[in-house]
Amino acid sequence: MDERKAAILRAVVETYVETAQPIGSGHVARHPDVAVSPATVRNEMVALEHEGYLYQPHTSAGRVPTDKGYRFFVDSLAPSGGLGSVERQQVGQFFESAHGALERMLHDTSRLLAALTDYAAVVVGPAPETSMLRSVQMVGLSPRHVLVVVVLSNGAIERTTLEFDDDLGDDVLASATAHLSAALVGQPFAQLGQVGPSGDSSIDALCRVARDAVAQLCGDESDAVFVGGTARVAQAFDAVDTVRNVLVTLEQQYVVVGLLRDVLDRGVNVSIGAEHGVEPLAECSVVVAPYEVDGELAGTIGVLGPTRMHYQQAMAAVAVVSRQLGQALTER
Amino acid sequence: MDERKAAILRAVVETYVETAQPIGSGHVARHPDVAVSPATVRNEMVALEHEGYLYQPHTSAGRVPTDKGYRFFVDSLAPSGGLGSVERQQVGQFFESAHGALERMLHDTSRLLAALTDYAAVVVGPAPETSMLRSVQMVGLSPRHVLVVVVLSNGAIERTTLEFDDDLGDDVLASATAHLSAALVGQPFAQLGQVGPSGDSSIDALCRVARDAVAQLCGDESDAVFVGGTARVAQAFDAVDTVRNVLVTLEQQYVVVGLLRDVLDRGVNVSIGAEHGVEPLAECSVVVAPYEVDGELAGTIGVLGPTRMHYQQAMAAVAVVSRQLGQALTER
DNA sequence: ATTGGCACTCGATAGCATCGAGTGCCAACC
DNA sequence: GGTTGGCACTCGATGCTATCGAGTGCCAAT
Numbered sequence: 001m002d003e004r005k006a007a008i009l010r011a012v013v014e015t016y017v018e019t020a021q022p023i024g025s026g027h028v029a030r031h032p033d034v035a036v037s038p039a040t041v042r043n044e045m046v047a048l049e050h051e052g053y054l055y056q057p058h059t060s061a062g063r064v065p066t067d068k069g070y071r072f073f074v075d076s077l078a079p080s081g082g083l084g085s086v087e088r089q090q091v092g093q094f095f096e097s098a099h100g101a102l103e104r105m106l107h108d109t110s111r112l113l114a115a116l117t118d119y120a121a122v123v124v125g126p127a128p129e130t131s132m133l134r135s136v137q138m139v140g141l142s143p144r145h146v147l148v149v150v151v152l153s154n155g156a157i158e159r160t161t162l163e164f165d166d167d168l169g170d171d172v173l174a175s176a177t178a179h180l181s182a183a184l185v186g187q188p189f190a191q192l193g194q195v196g197p198s199g200d201s202s203i204d205a206l207c208r209v210a211r212d213a214v215a216q217l218c219g220d221e222s223d224a225v226f227v228g229g230t231a232r233v234a235q236a237f238d239a240v241d242t243v244r245n246v247l248v249t250l251e252q253q254y255v256v257v258g259l260l261r262d263v264l265d266r267g268v269n270v271s272i273g274a275e276h277g278v279e280p281l282a283e284c285s286v287v288v289a290p291y292e293v294d295g296e297l298a299g300t301i302g303v304l305g306p307t308r309m310h311y312q313q314a315m316a317a318v319a320v321v322s323r324q325l326g327q328a329l330t331e332r
Numbered sequence: 333m334d335e336r337k338a339a340i341l342r343a344v345v346e347t348y349v350e351t352a353q354p355i356g357s358g359h360v361a362r363h364p365d366v367a368v369s370p371a372t373v374r375n376e377m378v379a380l381e382h383e384g385y386l387y388q389p390h391t392s393a394g395r396v397p398t399d400k401g402y403r404f405f406v407d408s409l410a411p412s413g414g415l416g417s418v419e420r421q422q423v424g425q426f427f428e429s430a431h432g433a434l435e436r437m438l439h440d441t442s443r444l445l446a447a448l449t450d451y452a453a454v455v456v457g458p459a460p461e462t463s464m465l466r467s468v469q470m471v472g473l474s475p476r477h478v479l480v481v482v483v484l485s486n487g488a489i490e491r492t493t494l495e496f497d498d499d500l501g502d503d504v505l506a507s508a509t510a511h512l513s514a515a516l517v518g519q520p521f522a523q524l525g526q527v528g529p530s531g532d533s534s535i536d537a538l539c540r541v542a543r544d545a546v547a548q549l550c551g552d553e554s555d556a557v558f559v560g561g562t563a564r565v566a567q568a569f570d571a572v573d574t575v576r577n578v579l580v581t582l583e584q585q586y587v588v589v590g591l592l593r594d595v596l597d598r599g600v601n602v603s604i605g606a607e608h609g610v611e612p613l614a615e616c617s618v619v620v621a622p623y624e625v626d627g628e629l630a631g632t633i634g635v636l637g638p639t640r641m642h643y644q645q646a647m648a649a650v651a652v653v654s655r656q657l658g659q660a661l662t663e664r
Numbered sequence: 665a666t667t668g669g670c671a672c673t674c675g676a677t678a679g680c681a682t683c684g685a686g687t688g689c690c691a692a693c694c
Numbered sequence: 695g696g697t698t699g700g701c702a703c704t705c706g707a708t709g710c711t712a713t714c715g716a717g718t719g720c721c722a723a724t
Contacts, residue, residue: 357686357687358685370686374687374688378687394687505682657681
């Protein structure tokens, strides 16, 4: 792939991203980075099509980039200049005034990212696996129902309800809470130790049940996914059933989380079209980035749009927001 | 409006809901409840159109119900026979195995309702206004950050973060928590009393700040809205920009909450088309129902679909789910 | 190797005839 | 007098054909 072909490919991608129309040789030749005649462009385009970078919807139509074409374009992108000043200010302002509970903040972050890029945005919360227990408390909801509230070091709050056959007194609950606290606080959420004996068998029983319930909480991470800006999917595609497919898929949070994880595992931060295996999202690209809290990899954010996406802007936005989000979460 | 006209109107609505095609006199005459000839139907239809119940997209097309037509249809609906057995079982099963945190449950309920009706569903959580404080706890996140966690009697958990200029010791936090607890637990969330003096000025200061922060939490209810099944909006309409409009509006939670509230305030549980003032949802109808926890009005659920909605089924589903949800929340 | 020229392709658009579902009206009927 | 069959009429939908033009592939000239 010589430089001229690359320039032509870039021109096609850029123009197609803008116009959504197949691009003919004439348009490309008019592009400032391409200083050759339409005929030459045509010749090169034939080669590019043969090599799988372009695709012709039908004879006598212009060309459209294939997934491979976008891939080349993205890989050859300069490390990016970052966001425009308006957007940068928007991000700054957001994280200045970011407040409230972790979930709220993640939720709002997904909206921010959607607003910045004009695509749907996903924010996956800090994995509970790496957190420590900061606090455990049992609260009686009714004589036989106990709510166990756990505060994690990442700021998340998990909870679960226990049900018992016998009534529990407030004093038992209080002592059990103290005992449980002493045993578990400071331990990693992912591998809680056992709770030692306290001398009171009913407290021990209560603590054991509570410990197991808390340990179980670590597994389900499904609360920690926030998808924002889904309405923008409807703007990105004009085939109404593509919209439907994508929206349905976005509602299945485990698919989304898995998708982001897979992309990151593959060591890239852009996945284009069919590269990720999720069939209903074959017409979508995903731009992802992890974020770090306290220097530890904590969660992931991402943007999902059509393959014909404004990659440069999306990548810049995702990069900036992930950095800032990590920073904001580190500070709390 | 005599009985025959009503029957004709009903036939038009029912058929149109099924087919989405303008209904001609022939189809109506073939309807079992209408035992007259097409010519008679035509005469009646002219009258119905004059009275504003029907509307003709163009000469030589069939008729389509207007909002007023749907309204008559809905109002003349028998109090409903309830859900089919499959759906009923689905609901039963769901509430059997309903578990986990309040938010999770409300979220899942919105998905259940969407699955039952095949429209988008909204669940508004129990208003914190009516709840009592069940527990208050302060947890140190860092030397200068304190997380205040509040458990309410409706099962909700609210939290807020405080920031201080001086470091706080764990012991101060613990005593302050105890003092704050003693002062606030059992009080209504909506009108917290002041915290009396404890004898230690730093504890008093901390408690005062915490109390005010908690009191402020009561105001913002925005966490407690769950919209499920948004993808179904894309199935309900085929104009892609209607879809976009509706989705954008659904993302603005305060609009949705306001809409449900307004509808209920007007004392009905169905709002058709332009009846509610929300302009982008002019092509939508809403079916709502409140639910009660402990005999107290607690929250609202609703379903949002096209005006050409299967009202009977939607109303039945909303009714059943609201009842069951209230019951499930009462039991916890 | 590049380019201008040229015949060719084929989707898009427009014009036109046809079809048929549906209407309004009227006269006939019970 | 309400109901109905008959009938002329309307008008969107469908399908056909012609035209247009953006774009192509190829070739010969530079």
